[in-house]
Amino acid sequence: MLSVLVFALLPLLSFKTVPSHGPAKYPISWILSKACSLKVNGSTNINKFNCTIPDYPLPDTLTFSKEKNTASIRISGAMVLEVKNFDCHHPIMTADLRKTLKVKEFPKITVTFISLSKYPEHDNENITGTVTIQLAGATRRFEVDYRFTQQNDETLTLIGTKQVNFSDFNITPPRKLGGMIKTDNELSVEFILKARILK
Amino acid sequence: MKKIILPALLAGTLLFILSYSVLYFGIRCFPELFMDYNSPLFNSDGNRDALFYMHPFIISFALSWFWDRFKGLFKGNFLLRGLEFGFVYGIVALLPVMWITFSALDISILMVLSWFFYGFAQALTAGLLFAKINP
Numbered sequence: 001m002l003s004v005l006v007f008a009l010l011p012l013l014s015f016k017t018v019p020s021h022g023p024a025k026y027p028i029s030w031i032l033s034k035a036c037s038l039k040v041n042g043s044t045n046i047n048k049f050n051c052t053i054p055d056y057p058l059p060d061t062l063t064f065s066k067e068k069n070t071a072s073i074r075i076s077g078a079m080v081l082e083v084k085n086f087d088c089h090h091p092i093m094t095a096d097l098r099k100t101l102k103v104k105e106f107p108k109i110t111v112t113f114i115s116l117s118k119y120p121e122h123d124n125e126n127i128t129g130t131v132t133i134q135l136a137g138a139t140r141r142f143e144v145d146y147r148f149t150q151q152n153d154e155t156l157t158l159i160g161t162k163q164v165n166f167s168d169f170n171i172t173p174p175r176k177l178g179g180m181i182k183t184d185n186e187l188s189v190e191f192i193l194k195a196r197i198l199k
Numbered sequence: 200m201k202k203i204i205l206p207a208l209l210a211g212t213l214l215f216i217l218s219y220s221v222l223y224f225g226i227r228c229f230p231e232l233f234m235d236y237n238s239p240l241f242n243s244d245g246n247r248d249a250l251f252y253m254h255p256f257i258i259s260f261a262l263s264w265f266w267d268r269f270k271g272l273f274k275g276n277f278l279l280r281g282l283e284f285g286f287v288y289g290i291v292a293l294l295p296v297m298w299i300t301f302s303a304l305d306i307s308i309l310m311v312l313s314w315f316f317y318g319f320a321q322a323l324t325a326g327l328l329f330a331k332i333n334p
Contacts, residue, residue, distance in 0.1 A: 044237065046230035092238045099239040174243035176236045178251035180219075180226055 027065040028119070030077075030156065030195035032056060038081055038109070040097075041188040044174075046181055051088040051097050053081050053109075061198065062113055075113040075129075079191065083107055100166075100174050100183075102136045110134040111191055114141070120148035120158065131160065133189075138169040158193040206333045207263035210325040211256035217324060218255055218317070235310055258318075259325055262288065266329040277330035284326030289319040 036056035042049055062077035083103040088094040101109075114130040125148045132141045144160040151157065165185045166173045173183040226233050266284060273280040293315055301311040 046226060046233050047237075090234075092235055095239050096237050096243070100243070172244055174237070175245050175248075176241045176243055177222065177226075177233075178248045179245060180222055181233060181236050 027063050029198035030062045030064070030193075031198050032058070032060045032062065032077075032079065033155075033194045033196065035192075035194040036079060037192045038079070038111075039190040039192070040086075041190075042184060042186070044181055044183045049088050049090070049093045049097070051086045051094065053085045054087065055085075056081065062193075062195065064116070064119060066119075067115075071118040073116040073119045075115055078110055078112040079193070081109045081111070083109055096174060100171060102171075106136045108134075116146070120146070120156075122148070123150050124148070129160070131162075133164070133169075135169045136171050140164070140168050154196050156193075156195050156197065158195070159190060160193070161188065161190045163187070164189050202333050203260075203263045203267050206266070206329050207256070207260040209332065210263060210328050211259035213328060214255035214259055214321050214324060215252070218321060219252075221317075232309070232313070235307055238306075240304065240306070255321070258321055262322060262325045263329060263333075266326070267333065270329070270333070273330070277334065278327065280334075281327030281330040282323060284329065285319060285323030288322035288326070289315070293318045293322075 034055050034057060038053040040051045042051075056079065058080060060077060060079065062075055064073050064075055067074055083098055083101050084107060086094060086097055086101075088097055110133070112132045112134070114132060116129040117127050120127055127146045127148065129144050129146055130141060131144050132139055142162050142164065144162045146161075147159045149157045149159075164187050166183070166187065167185055173185050175182045262284075265288075270280070273283050275283075297311050297315045300306070300314075301308065
């Protein structure tokens, strides 16, 4: 009898329950918090670097609205970040990245959120979406993998990851000493959205 | 003139092979020593690569002329003459240039010392070659 009960309860016990924010009523607005960040990981032939814009001072809003007859969600809103706030945890690498991203000509990175495959509702849910990234004067559209987590009723986290190339933005990866030290073209970009729902 | 150009070309070729081999293997064996070259201080778009790789020939032509002009001042066998020539170049040219470089640019002492010894080794190598083929 006990084993039957345990067996019956097992599916319930094996999933973390998430505080629900109820049935979605569109449009839904998320207020981005200061804890939003952007990380860039890359490498040269002599080292790896990881650079972060660790916080986000602008109280921007993302608005989610439903596409007709599909699960996909349209988003309006963007993150606008200052290139000068990149910190690579090494002053020389920090200065070089800012120069590479042409901070004087193009001081901002803009991530514009276009759509999601579905509205995130469950903890550790993986979804996909579309963004445009404007960097160094070039704007490119990317498909992004997201992971959604919800710490409590208030704080929502959406982590988007994407492999991009310097060349996508018409940037030549830095090369020093006649090309003996070369930066790899590929970069891993991760943007972490921390938000709460506007009620 | 021939006494300057031929030794300069030979020394340039030798220094090109030695210098860039040392640099190539140095970067692979001791990458942490080259971290500072990621600085924006150093050209990064590749438009001066040709100039960078011409350096062994530039220094070889300069040293070849200098050797031909003053070789009478260096006494002893070819080994001693070549070494003294390298030391003279190190003290007269490299030391003051490295001094002002370190004082004016935000670079590490390790980087400046590596440039000093790199240039010094180039001058010794060229000096030994000149003493042998243009005594």
